[in-house]
Structures are given as structure tokens and as C-alpha cells.
Amino acid sequence: MTATDRPLVVGTGIAGLWTAWRLASEGHRVLLVTKATLQDSNTAWAQGGIAVAMDAGDSPALHAADTIAASDGLADPTAVEVLVTEGPARVRELLELGAAFDRGPDGELRFGLEAAHSRPRILHAEGDRTGAALVEALSRVVLADRRIEVLERTQVRRLVRHRERVVGAILLDEGGEPFAVSAPAVVLATGGVGQLFEVTTNPPVATGDGWALAHAVGAELSHLEFLQFHPTALRIAGVNPAPLLTEALRGKGAWLVDARGERFMLALDPRGELAPRDVVARAVAIRAFRGDVWLDARHLADVEAAFPGVTALLASHGLSLARDLIPVAPAMHYAMGGIRTDLAGRSTVAGLYAVGECAHTGVHGANRLASNSLLEGLVFADRAGREIVADLAEIPRPPASLSPAATDLDAGADQLPEALALLARMRSILTREAGVVRTEPGLAEAEIALADLLARAPSGAWRTADQLRVAALVARAARGRRESRGGHRRADFPNPKPRRAE
Ligand SMILES: Cc1cc2nc3c(=O)[nH]c(=O)nc-3n(C[C@H](O)[C@H](O)[C@H](O)COP(=O)(O)OP(=O)(O)OC[C@H]3O[C@@H](n4cnc5c(N)ncnc54)[C@H](O)[C@@H]3O)c2cc1C
Missing domain, CATH: 3.90.700.10 (Succinate dehydrogenase/fumarate reductase flavoprotein, catalytic domain)
Structure with missing residues (x-):
């Protein structure tokens, strides 16, 4: 069993790697865990690029206007302002850390144009290998930093809440053995939910774990109905x-x-x-x-x-x-909503932070502007890292006596044929009823069917149960929004409602 007073960062996409680096660069020790390897994340698959207003003739104001236009009325203008104004400084830091973005013959950064951007502002690395190149560059930095301990093939099983705070987590090591980690802050950077659908661009690790973990300790999730399909x-x-x-x-x-x-x-x-x-x-x-x-x-x-x-x-x-x-x-591609956070990555439960795709910062509203997600990962991970540093002195020391429960053991129940069959059924239901086009009767049926599947999950198949719970949350959110807007299309409510405060 391990106990630690280091912040725990979960996930090694752009958001988790950056949070860990920011904490370390401020002099703190960090535990960074990831359930597969450093190469397994949505970030590593990003082919397009990273949007940033740095080219001559571009400006944060223009980037903000494009982001808000794409969001179909729901972006939070303050969050967007943070994204576009802090983005250039983060990208300059990325360059200093060794990210090699493509340059023109004159040696200057080359900015590409993408749909719905009014100016060329997309940086690429090695053409369409942007994500993989970023992961390589940041992994090098993180692995070289002695203040950061990296554990691959280590999965967060559940978060531990003590009174009003999240105080740590139960993790499973490579062999499936549970161990406890107490931490003054836990940062979820667990990425997307694509694997809940039949066809997705997201890799196998994108099973919505962060949403399930946060929901289980009472953190608020929001805008889960807004999903982008390619x-x-x-x-x-x-x-x-x-x-x-x-x-x-x-x-x-x-x-x-x-x-x-x-x-x-x-x-x-x-x-x-x-x-x-x-x-x-x-x-x-x-x-x-x-x-x-x-x-x-x-x-x-x-x-x-x-x-x-x-x-x-x-x-x-x-x-x-x-x-x-x-x-x-x-193909299910990107989740705009997620664990609701403030502008410093704080969830609604003390001690728990969320950054990157698993978070809902408000920058995307109902629809993401292409190539804004990598930038969001950087900018808000940085803010969360700084906030945790500022808060650390105030944070009560976590109880050192966390320990796993017998139910945390991984006896392999998620691999049973009946568990795999439930997940296949879940993917089919979610794709059909909460996919590109939705209706009230379809979503109502989906909720009932998903509850039934959850009731039938084999004992100990907690990964399966977590995915079923997240699927039900998506269906419920989609049913609750009786309008069509951005990534949420209702055949029975084809128009957007007049905008109301959210
Ligand atoms: C094919 C594809 C192309 C894309 N192209 C672009 C693009 O061009 N530009 C752009 O801006 N965006 C793009 N996106 C979206 C973008 O890649 C993601 O939104 C972004 O990379 C998410 O980063 P993240 O750090 O939040 O999560 P991820 O990169 O998904 O990382 C999540 C991490 O959490 C780990 N994890 C999950 N659950 C657990 C757990 N229980 N315990 C431990 N670890 C866990 C995972 O293993 C992984 O390491 C693309 C996405 C895909 C799939």
C-alpha cells in the first residue's frame, strides 16, 4: 500500500501530462498514473492540430468570435476569453519544452486554415502526427523530471471522499492488485467517452472513467448531451x-x-x-x-x-x-460536456479537479470549434496546476489511513462473456438512441434498457457497471434537452429554444 502527500494526476493525454509538468515546475512532487501506456490516449491520435491565435493578422478576439460562433450559443464567453488569450503563452512554453511544430521555408511557424476558422491558426507537428508528437515531447519532459513519478498500467478504480473532500483514490496496479493513495488534490484528466458507442475515433482507453469516478463522489456533470460525431x-x-x-x-x-x-x-x-x-x-x-x-x-x-x-x-x-x-x-469523436469545473479546474467537490476532454469548462458550448480541444487541455491544465499549488498550503492533510476494500479486487469479471455482451448491447442502444439523431421515446426506452443492463451486470464487473452508468447519464441528459443545438439533435424538437441562462 502506498500513501502520498503528492497531488495525484490521472491520465497522460495532453491535459494530464501538462498538469503534472506544471505542478513539478512549481517545485511539487506529483504522482501521474495512466491505465495503459503513455502512448494510449485521444491526444496521441489527434491528427489535425492545435488552434492558437499567433499568426500575423490573427488575434485572440477573432479566435474567440469563431469559437463562440461554433458553440451554437452556449459557450461561456469568460472561459473562451481565457482559452484564446492564454493559449499563445502556453504554446510558446510547449515550443520551449521541445514540441516541434511544422515551419515554413522561412523558419517561421506555419499556420493552417480549417473549417469554421476565419484565419489560418492551426499548428501541426509532422503533418498529421500532431497529437503523437505532442505526447512524445511531453512524455520526455515528464519522464526526465525526478519530481514526477509515472505509473503506467495503473487504473483508478474509485475516488475516496472523506466528509466534504476527495482525499485520494484506490488504484489497481498492473497485476490487478488494489492499493490506496491519499492525495491533497486529485486531478482527473481521463479524456473521452467514445468507446460507449459502436463506431468511434477514440482509442480503447476512452471509456468515460472520469465521468463515472466524479459522479460516484457527487461531483456535478453537465452538458453530457453535446457529443460531436464525425x-x-x-x-x-x-x-x-x-x-x-x-x-x-x-x-x-x-x-x-x-x-x-x-x-x-x-x-x-x-x-x-x-x-x-x-x-x-x-x-x-x-x-x-x-x-x-x-x-x-x-x-x-x-x-x-x-x-x-x-x-x-x-x-x-x-x-x-x-x-x-x-x-x-x-463515428463518436468528441465530448463537449463533462465534469463541471470553474476556470481553475475545480469540480464541485473539494479536492477534485478535472481538465481536458473529461471536463466541462464551458469553452465549447454545444459544439467544439475544430482544434480547440488540445488548446483547452493545455490552458486549463495549466490553470488547475497553478491553482493547486496556490491551494496546497491551505489543504488539510489527507487521512493517511486509506485502504482498499474487498470489493476493489479485480477478479476479471469484466471479461466474462455476459459482461462483454452487456457492453455490446449498451453500445448498440446508445448509438441508435443517443447518437446522431435522438427522440423522446427512443431516449426513454434507452434509459429503461440501460437500467436493466446495469441490474444484470455480473458481480465484480465494475468497469462494465461504470460504463453503463455513464451511458445512462448521457441518455438522461439528451432526454432532458428538448431542443436541437450544436452536437445535440432531436428529431422531435428540431429547432433551438430561445437562449436562456445556464
Ligand atoms: C482521431 C482523433 C483526432 C483528433 N484530432 C484533434 C485535433 O486535430 N485537434 C484537437 O484539438 N483535438 C483533436 N482531437 C480531440 C483531442 O485529441 C482530445 O480532445 C484531447 O486529446 C483530449 O486530451 P485529454 O488529455 O483530455 O485526454 P486523453 O488524451 O484522451 O487522455 C486520457 C488519459 O486518461 C487515461 N485514463 C482514462 N481513464 C483512466 C483511469 N480510470 N485510470 C487511469 N488512467 C485513465 C487514459 O489512458 C489516457 O492516458 C482528436 C481526437 C481523436 C480521437
């Missing part, structure tokens, strides 16, 4: 996560076709395949349930030469853009 991911049974098929393919003229080989987008929107992301995602989702939607690029000249990355990816599955129809489906 319209065209490769749909092949057993390929998880689902690789994205870039929108540039449709930009080049690839079609979306149904089982009869007919283009269906033209009947829905005059822009056809180039209609906005959410319009395409809805059309694709409806057909994907029947398993009959494909991307057809066979008529495009030299398409394989134009898309070498996609071509190589498809070749590994025996497919060719020039020869085959490519099966696609919308």
Missing part, C-alpha cells in the same frame, strides 16, 4: 477505433451512395456531399443503421496518388479507393 469513418467490423476518412475526399468530389449506388445527399441539401458536417452525419447515420452507406471515389482521376495516407490505410484492409466502394459510418 460523418465519415471507415466502417469495418472489429476495426476499433474507426479511422477517419478525411473530408477532403468529399471536397475532391467523392460521393456518398446507398445500397443502390445512388447519391442521397443531393436530395437533402443542394451542397450535396459538401453540406455541413452535422447534416452529412445525420444522413449517413440513418443509412448506417441499415449498413448501407459507402463513399464512392472510383470516378476521381488519380485519387490514390492524391490521398496516399488514406490509400495505405485502406490497403491494410484490402480496400482501394480506385476500385472499391468504401463502407462508412458516423
Whole structure:
């Protein structure tokens, strides 16, 4: 059993790595844990880039305006202001720490333009390896810092709350043995929830653990209904996560076709395949349930030469853009809501902080502006780190006597066929009823069905039970919002309600 008076940081995506580094840079010792390896996170998969207003002609005010416009009326302007004004300083620090963003022939940083950004402001690293390159750079920094102890293959099983505070956690080591850690502050940086859906771009670690952990100790979660789906991911049974098929393919003229080989987008929107992301995602989702939607690029000249990355990816599955129809489906991509925090990462329970994708800071509102999430991870992780440093002197010493309970043992119940079957059922229910398009009866049924699945979870299958609980929270949140806004589409309430204070 281990006891510690170090802050505990959970997760090694951009948000967890940065929090740990910030705490250490302020002279504090940190325990940083991650349930798989340093390479397993949504961050490591980020292909696009990081948005930051640093180019000539750009400004934080312009970045804020784009962020608020994308949010469909729900972004918190104060949080957005923090994001865009503090972002440049964090990116400069990233550069100092060794992040190698791509530069032009003149040696200056190269800023790319992305949909819904009014200025070029997206930094990339090694082209489409931005996330992996960031993880490599920050992992090097963290591993080299003697004040940071890193434990891979170490999973937080549950948080420990003592009176009004979170005072530590029960963790499982690589062999599944539970141990207790007391900590003056616990920072959840556990990332996304994509694995609760049938098709997702998120890696296997993205099972919504942070939401389950925070909810179990009474922390408030908010805006869980706002989920972003990518319209065209490769749909092949057993390929998880689902690789994205870039929108540039449709930009080049690839079609979306149904089982009869007919283009269906033209009947829905005059822009056809180039209609906005959410319009395409809805059309694709409806057909994907029947398993009959494909991307057809066979008529495009030299398409394989134009898309070498996609071509190589498809070749590994025996497919060719020039020869085959490519099966696609919308993929759960990003969660805008999460553990509700203030601007310093504090959750509604003392001692518990949340940063990155698992948190709801208010910067994204109902819809995330592309490439703002890595920046959010940096900016708010930094604030949480500084806040914890400022608070440490005031924080009561945690009780040193935490210990695991018999129920914390991992006897492998989550691997039982009946537990795996429950999760498969959960993914199907959530995808169908709380996916791209939702309705009142569908969500009501989903809530009942998910409660039934939870009641049937095998004893000791706590990972399964946690995912079922999070799925139920998503369905409940989606049912509670009787309007369509941003990433939340209700077929029975197709319009946004007049904006009210939230
Ligand atoms: C394919 C893809 C492309 C993307 N492209 C972009 C992009 O171009 N630009 C952009 O801004 N965003 C992009 N995103 C989104 C962005 O990558 C994420 O929002 C961001 O990286 C989240 O960072 P994070 O640190 O909050 O979480 P993550 O990077 O997901 O890290 C979570 C960490 O928590 C650990 N963890 C989880 N549960 C536990 C537990 N119980 N115990 C211990 N450890 C745990 C995980 O193992 C992992 O290390 C993309 C996402 C995907 C999937």
C-alpha cells in the first residue's frame, strides 16, 4: 500500500501530462498514473492540430468570435476569453519544452486554415502526427523530471471522499492488485467517452472513467448531451477505433451512395456531399443503421496518388479507393460536456479537479470549434496546476489511513462473456438512441434498457457497471434537452429554444 502527500494526476493525454509538468515546475512532487501506456490516449491520435491565435493578422478576439460562433450559443464567453488569450503563452512554453511544430521555408511557424476558422491558426507537428508528437515531447519532459513519478498500467478504480473532500483514490496496479493513495488534490484528466458507442475515433482507453469516478463522489456533470460525431469513418467490423476518412475526399468530389449506388445527399441539401458536417452525419447515420452507406471515389482521376495516407490505410484492409466502394459510418469523436469545473479546474467537490476532454469548462458550448480541444487541455491544465499549488498550503492533510476494500479486487469479471455482451448491447442502444439523431421515446426506452443492463451486470464487473452508468447519464441528459443545438439533435424538437441562462 502506498500513501502520498503528492497531488495525484490521472491520465497522460495532453491535459494530464501538462498538469503534472506544471505542478513539478512549481517545485511539487506529483504522482501521474495512466491505465495503459503513455502512448494510449485521444491526444496521441489527434491528427489535425492545435488552434492558437499567433499568426500575423490573427488575434485572440477573432479566435474567440469563431469559437463562440461554433458553440451554437452556449459557450461561456469568460472561459473562451481565457482559452484564446492564454493559449499563445502556453504554446510558446510547449515550443520551449521541445514540441516541434511544422515551419515554413522561412523558419517561421506555419499556420493552417480549417473549417469554421476565419484565419489560418492551426499548428501541426509532422503533418498529421500532431497529437503523437505532442505526447512524445511531453512524455520526455515528464519522464526526465525526478519530481514526477509515472505509473503506467495503473487504473483508478474509485475516488475516496472523506466528509466534504476527495482525499485520494484506490488504484489497481498492473497485476490487478488494489492499493490506496491519499492525495491533497486529485486531478482527473481521463479524456473521452467514445468507446460507449459502436463506431468511434477514440482509442480503447476512452471509456468515460472520469465521468463515472466524479459522479460516484457527487461531483456535478453537465452538458453530457453535446457529443460531436464525425460523418465519415471507415466502417469495418472489429476495426476499433474507426479511422477517419478525411473530408477532403468529399471536397475532391467523392460521393456518398446507398445500397443502390445512388447519391442521397443531393436530395437533402443542394451542397450535396459538401453540406455541413452535422447534416452529412445525420444522413449517413440513418443509412448506417441499415449498413448501407459507402463513399464512392472510383470516378476521381488519380485519387490514390492524391490521398496516399488514406490509400495505405485502406490497403491494410484490402480496400482501394480506385476500385472499391468504401463502407462508412458516423463515428463518436468528441465530448463537449463533462465534469463541471470553474476556470481553475475545480469540480464541485473539494479536492477534485478535472481538465481536458473529461471536463466541462464551458469553452465549447454545444459544439467544439475544430482544434480547440488540445488548446483547452493545455490552458486549463495549466490553470488547475497553478491553482493547486496556490491551494496546497491551505489543504488539510489527507487521512493517511486509506485502504482498499474487498470489493476493489479485480477478479476479471469484466471479461466474462455476459459482461462483454452487456457492453455490446449498451453500445448498440446508445448509438441508435443517443447518437446522431435522438427522440423522446427512443431516449426513454434507452434509459429503461440501460437500467436493466446495469441490474444484470455480473458481480465484480465494475468497469462494465461504470460504463453503463455513464451511458445512462448521457441518455438522461439528451432526454432532458428538448431542443436541437450544436452536437445535440432531436428529431422531435428540431429547432433551438430561445437562449436562456445556464
Ligand atoms: C482521431 C482523433 C483526432 C483528433 N484530432 C484533434 C485535433 O486535430 N485537434 C484537437 O484539438 N483535438 C483533436 N482531437 C480531440 C483531442 O485529441 C482530445 O480532445 C484531447 O486529446 C483530449 O486530451 P485529454 O488529455 O483530455 O485526454 P486523453 O488524451 O484522451 O487522455 C486520457 C488519459 O486518461 C487515461 N485514463 C482514462 N481513464 C483512466 C483511469 N480510470 N485510470 C487511469 N488512467 C485513465 C487514459 O489512458 C489516457 O492516458 C482528436 C481526437 C481523436 C480521437
